[in-house]
Amino acid sequence: MDILLKNLRPLGQETCDMEVRAGRIARIGKDLAAPDLPVEDCGGALALPGLVEAHTHLDKSLWGMGWREHQAGPSLRDKIDNERKLRKEWNIDPYRQSMRQALLSLGHGSTAIRSHVDIDTDCGLAGIEGVARTREELAGQIDIEIVAFPQSGLMSRPGTLELMERALQGPADVVGGLDPCGIDADPKGQLDAVFALAEKYGKPIDIHLHEPGELGAFSMEMILDRTRAHGMQGRVTISHAFCLGMPDRDRARALVAELAEAQVHIATVATPSRPVPLAEDLRAAGVVLCAGSDGIRDTWGPYGNADMLERAMLLGLRNNLRADRDVEHAFWCCSGAGARVMGLAGHGITEGCTADLVLVEAETVTHAVVSHPPRRLVLKAGRIVARDGKAVQEAP
Amino acid sequence: MDILLKNLRPLGQETCDMEVRAGRIARIGKDLAAPDLPVEDCGGALALPGLVEAHTHLDKSLWGMGWREHQAGPSLRDKIDNERKLRKEWNIDPYRQSMRQALLSLGHGSTAIRSHVDIDTDCGLAGIEGVARTREELAGQIDIEIVAFPQSGLMSRPGTLELMERALQGPADVVGGLDPCGIDADPKGQLDAVFALAEKYGKPIDIHLHEPGELGAFSMEMILDRTRAHGMQGRVTISHAFCLGMPDRDRARALVAELAEAQVHIATVATPSRPVPLAEDLRAAGVVLCAGSDGIRDTWGPYGNADMLERAMLLGLRNNLRADRDVEHAFWCCSGAGARVMGLAGHGITEGCTADLVLVEAETVTHAVVSHPPRRLVLKAGRIVARDGKAVQEAP
Secondary structure: OOEEEEEEEEOOOOOEEEEEEOOEEEEEEOOOOOOOOOEEEEEEEEEEEOEEEEEEOOOOOOOOOOOOOOOOOOOHHHHHHHHHHHHHHOOOOHHHHHHHHHHHHHHOOEEEEEEEEEOEOOOEOHHHHHHHHHHHHOOOOOEEEEEEEOOOOOOOOOOHHHHHHHHHHOOOOEEEEEOOOOOOOOHHHHHHHHHHHHHHHOOOEEEEEOOOHHHHHHHHHHHHHHHHHOOOOOOEEEEEOHHHHOOOHHHHHHHHHHHHHOOOEEEEOOOOOOOOOOHHHHHHHOOOEEEOOEOOOEOOEOOOOOOHHHHHHHHHHHOOOOOHHHHHHHHHHOOHHHHHHHOOOOOOOOOOOEOOEEEEOOOOHHHHHHHOOOOOEEEEOOEEEEEOOEEOOOOO | OOEEEEEEEEOOOOOEEEEEEOOEEEEEEOOOOOOOOOEEEEEEEEEEEOEEEEEEOOOOOOOOOOOOOOOOOOOHHHHHHHHHHHHHHOOOOHHHHHHHHHHHHHHOOEEEEEEEEEOEOOOEOHHHHHHHHHHHHOOOOOEEEEEEEOOOOOOOOOOHHHHHHHHHHOOOOEEEEEOOOOOOOOHHHHHHHHHHHHHHHOOOEEEEEOOOHHHHHHHHHHHHHHHHHOOOOOOEEEEEOHHHHOOOHHHHHHHHHHHHHOOOEEEEOOOOOOOOOOHHHHHHHOOOEEEOOEOOOEOOEOOOOOOHHHHHHHHHHHOOOOOHHHHHHHHHHOOHHHHHHHOOOOOOOOOOOEOOEEEEOOOOHHHHHHHOOOOOEEEEOOEEEEEOOEEOOOOO
16 A cells, blocks of 8 residues: 555656555655655556546356357347346356456446446345455555446336345445336336435435436436435436437437536446447536446447456547547546546545556556556555556456 | 468458468468468457558647647648648657558558658658658568659649659659648649659559538549540549539539549548538449548647557548448458558468458457457568557667
């Protein structure tokens, strides 16, 4: 937790040294000496604050299980049902798979993860327990936040609400939800239940909202109403929010203004094939936009590698960001914004911040985003947790 | 040009050996012996046919010139004018930069490149000459096709047409054009000139068409008319073709049917921020869709790395391709389709094909696309031209 880092360039500034004590950045300066500390020469690498994977599914990845052909049909419901079936047939063990994915993330410089974890009447709390075990084993290496996520429906599958309660009494940190119209066909029922759980257990909320156009706008307005009514400002995130990419830009901007006023955050994957919330509109309104990989090589699709610098590139490409300052904002969406949404204090790369650091061979932040080179070194609170693109700890 | 490759898996099939003679795949089989040949053990790697970079700008990249902040304004015209200005100020040397980019491409497994090269009344033929010199120096390592490209306008900049003629009398292989309405504001004038040049010099055509919606459809119909009138079926490519991504899918599909009938090819970058031609529609109609990186880290934007496996991933993401067979088609767009458009005979990975080969650590073609790992080995007509992600030849 104590280390002297020599020859690094925080965010591309001039080469300097950094003294880390008790997991925090104690001093940044030229030619620092600290004879009591171990020394790591960073060779002039660019130093970035830890990346934050703010939307993924640690319990679902097939990473390391050998290549399996994609089998799901085209609809959202096809993918959900296919996954429930294959989870058993293929023995997708939530502990083993979340360990693999979390260590993959660590190798790419993510020092914090918000993971949605399935809860349903088939698997019960097995997913939550598996990811909680991973969190425990990786404590001190990566922060993992668990969203209790009723993937197969909350109102439409009786028994799920009780499982959600048990998860929140246990290891779950955040109340999840999804498509209150599209999946549950009971927006009032689902959203009342989600906000009631959040109030009862004092937890934040993160709701998947794939619903497009006016349907999504309708659900979003119901979420906004409840955010205000429950005094949950700053504690609610809407993931995907495809409806904000609707063609009627005026309507979308009016929704964005409401999100800003209610301090509701947005999490995006920057999906190239779907309408998405525009980074520029959200930024102009002051809405926090964090980002994630979503599922990584799972039964939903073959893509994903847990690299949040590559995700920043995708976010930049999706939003046509070209100026360096705009690409730097895409980087922030993949680091500081996620930390803000997860409530991680001390995220940053100035004196006093937690020493969650990523070192890469790049000239500037934008250069790091567009080239997303292997991570030379990753530190979590001053501890070296990955080198040359690989976590120090072996995956199971 | 003669080599025995041991332990490779063509397109993910069973492990086998491959005997290469005179630059061609002479035999594929188990436990081949050829005592007269040098042997390369491929360690069970996946073998792919050479990737094809079918739309890029070799003369423009800033690769290796140190990081430079993006300066261009938002419009197409801003970018064109900014580039003409910086080309001189920054000394963007077409020979040096095309060498750098071509070797970068080679390191990522592209064995053929179609490059548009600027011609205008400022730079004259300097770009064409620089890229032609690169082509000559890299002969036998990579195929480079040069499109004479009037980036700043053909009709609107008197003198450009004469330069185009000189380029086509010299090293240029293809007649280029762009946005006959949007840039030249003279669609009849530009397209008549382009087709006349093609006829006079017996060359194929590749026209950038950024024009969206009905404007692009109007220009596309003029291109289709001239393709039929000049008997140019199979020899015309339209690059970008954003108009095919228009919201009116029926109108777009009618255009696609016309493209199929006239055997006009489409080149795409799979731009995530723009409407694009849909891979599925083109495939269903039988239109060849090839792909490219477009500009790589140039004055137009900071993105790009010349990795056509990553481009296949972007094409898959942009088109929401998830099934393995669909991702394999995205791979074909980035290899075989480009070879078809460039008229490269013998592209493939069966006996008798040219031994343009890429070896990667992956289980299947789809796995290679989604993980786009460093290329272990690249061969051009049986000659090893890159290892471990880097061209054998040093860049200037």
